[in-house]
Amino acid sequence: MRSVLIAACAVAAGLSLTSFAAAEELNATQQLGRQLFGQSCAVCHLKQQLGAATYGPSLSQASLGGQEDVMREVIANGTPRMPAFKYHFEPAQIDAIVRYLKTVPPQ
Ligand code: HEC
Numbered sequence: 001m002r003s004v005l006i007a008a009c010a011v012a013a014g015l016s017l018t019s020f021a022a023a024e025e026l027n028a029t030q031q032l033g034r035q036l037f038g039q040s041c042a043v044c045h046l047k048q049q050l051g052a053a054t055y056g057p058s059l060s061q062a063s064l065g066g067q068e069d070v071m072r073e074v075i076a077n078g079t080p081r082m083p084a085f086k087y088h089f090e091p092a093q094i095d096a097i098v099r100y101l102k103t104v105p106p107q
Pocket of ligand 1: 081
């Protein structure tokens with residue numbers, strides 16, 4: 001039932017999450033990270049169904065050389081083209097997103 005709800009939400013959001021790990025395989029922290037990613041990051045980092053190019057690169061466990069510290073740093077402080085999230089998220093939330101990204105296989 002829960003997976004049906006998650007699938008319905010993904011469809012409602014118009015996102016293609018098929019290449020991402022099934023929610024059932026994620027622990028609670030990783031699921032939180034997946035949810036936050038869907039809300040705040042997918043708009044730039046996930047391919048939309050209409051096939052438009054993404055604004056940011058696709059992300060995976062191998063992004064930034066797979067270095068979790070660097071991932072946290074980029075998410076917290078942003079880049080010239082990406083907003084900083086340190087005022088938006090608690091450190092624990094940024095950590096949850098990094099833990100989720102570490103479950104995503106490289107494309
Ligand atoms: C407004 C669009 C936008 C949003 C929203 C956004 N990003 Fe980004 N992100 C980018 C762009 C563009 C880059 C490429 C870096 C650059 O050119 O400055 C990037 C780069 C990254 C990188 C480094 C990837 C690499 O291989 O160099 C990570 C990690 C990352 N973003 C994570 C996130 C996370 C996590 C979120 C949500 C909390 C997020 N981003 C939200 C646009 C965005």
